[in-house]
Amino acid sequence: MQTEIISNEKTNQALEDYLIRYCTRNIPPYFSVLIEGPWGSGKTWFINCLREKLNNIHKKRCLYVSLYGAKQTSDITDQFFQQLHPRLASEGVQRSWSILKSMVKVSLRMDLDFDQDRDTLNVSLPELGKMASPEGSILIFDDFERCGIPPSEVLGFINQFVEHEGYRVLILANESKIENGDKKFEEIKEKVIGRSFRIKPQTKQAIDSFIDELVNDDSIEVLKTRKKLILDVERRGKHNNLRLVRQAVLDFSDIWSCLPVEKEELKKNLDFLDRLVLDVFSFSIEYRAGTIKPEHILKLENGGFLFSQIKSDCNKTSTDPSDFDKARERISVHKLTESWEFALSPATYFAFFSQGHLSHHEAADGIAYSRYFITDQNPVWHQLWYRRKLDDESFTRLSAEALDKLSCLQYSEWGELFHIVGILLNLAEKKLINYSIDEIFSIAKDVVDRLATQKRINFGNRKSESRGYFDKESAFNHGFIGIKIPQFQKFIEYYDDALRKGRHEALFEWANEWMEELNTNVKLWSSRINPKSEVDALYANQAIFCYINPSTMTKSIINSQSNTINEINQALQYRYGRLNTINQWQLEELSFWQECLAEIETILQSRDKKLLSTFHLNENLVPTIKNIVRKLEELKQKISH
Structure with missing residues (x-):
């Protein structure tokens, strides 16, 4: 038949x-x-x-x-x-x-x-x-x-x-x-x-039906007036799968419900609505068809959105197209490779498709940094980031204002500072301002020096630094435009040196305060370095012992009673329970414990053996410190090989 x-x-x-x-x-x-x-x-x-x-x-x-x-x-x-x-x-x-x-x-x-x-x-x-x-x-x-x-x-x-x-x-x-x-x-x-x-598939009729399923949904009118746009996305994808289209309709409804849709400027911005439909339907259909992953959205170039955690497959030497190359090819079918054109930031789309939902805060951030809502009330760096929209007069005014504010130390927050320096270096490279790349680099270094002198560089708090590993490439959901310019990378290194110096000085002060807790509240002292203590573990992942004089630690231990010795012993066992190549910062504390161990063993040779505290030192704490030293030495040898 x-x-x-x-x-x-x-x-x-x-x-x-x-x-x-x-x-x-x-x-x-x-x-x-x-x-x-x-x-x-x-x-x-x-x-x-x-x-x-x-x-x-x-x-x-x-x-x-x-x-x-x-x-x-x-x-x-x-x-x-x-x-x-x-x-x-x-x-x-x-x-x-x-x-x-x-x-x-x-x-x-x-x-x-x-x-x-x-x-x-x-x-x-x-x-x-x-x-x-x-x-x-x-x-x-x-x-x-x-x-x-x-x-x-x-x-x-x-x-x-x-x-x-x-x-x-x-x-x-x-x-x-x-x-x-x-x-x-x-x-x-x-x-x-x-x-x-x-x-x-009878896609056209099916789209009508899927939209009608969204009873009393505020997104219905947006979708009904853009059915041709949806149909074009489906036909370009060539998946011939109505389930994907229906899921994309639901995805759009979910995202729309999180946006501040009560704002009239959102509903009246037709270019934004067109682009939002294009983005969501393209990403949703391809993602649910298995041709792209959420991280591929973050990885799109041409708009400055670059994230190191997903660069690995770009560095493959294989002749076969990488995972991202294949995804980029699929995304390019929908003409979405220019990430600066997105209705919402790539980070917003990534959050939705990776988590399955979008918080109102994430949605608000996506709107705040969308090019479709840029006004003269936005930060200077943000307006210059989308300079393709600017007229000549506005561009000239904003670039001059950016340089003036930079020189006057009005950018002390690292995200804004990096954006401004990256943009100015990029403009200098393209000869759009009357400064060379080296001149901008020199000005930027001088700004860092003056900020450091005034102690205005934010080096974080006792628990962590102000910037994470991936913050070298983006801030406020926008990648740094000048990221590929060598002087920009040198500027980041220069800033980080100043940040580390400031943090280094602060850690000496914090370490001294922490050692005072050893004499007044040993349990609180222990919790500071215990990774299992969620609230008080300020130094659980920091080489805090490097900021303490080994003799100071030895003196505190020798003068402690049994309960304090046992509390210290337990805290150290928790801290060094798992040593691996990921936590290489622990190696920085090796020399500290080697010196402490030598000093403690020397003192114990002449100490009264009948004291209970001496017994606990010999039976508990000293073996623990020896084990720490041995494990750190093994880790050091493993890394060196």
């Missing part, structure tokens, strides 16, 4: 007309109809639309069952029963389920395997006897390929209703996924299925 291909919207209408005739003609057809197509092609959506017309216009009731996961015929007939008797099948009468089915049970004789033997099968299919006429119901079997019953047996089950009872039966399947090991399937298929059609 040849499959008839339904390839466009118009011929799908022809298929619908045929199926209505098939389902409503007075003469029983004695064959079923197969509607075939890949997953996501819209078979279920198409049949639901057909069911609605058959019911509303032609007064034909359709009984729909999904064969997905069915392992026995009773799993199928139970679904019919629940539709025919929703009250009887409700939770309140579940205990009487078997009795109810037996009351309406029809004993059917059918040739399940077409071997000419009449096999007896008791099918709990209620009240089907009166539905064989044109006035009866139409049976629809969806997800045929996902049924747990062998395909030939399922067709044998369906054949009873088609051949012997004259039912109108529609079967929905992805034939490419039907089990090939069933040798009788093709033979039985020719006897049971009279017509077979293959359809492609």
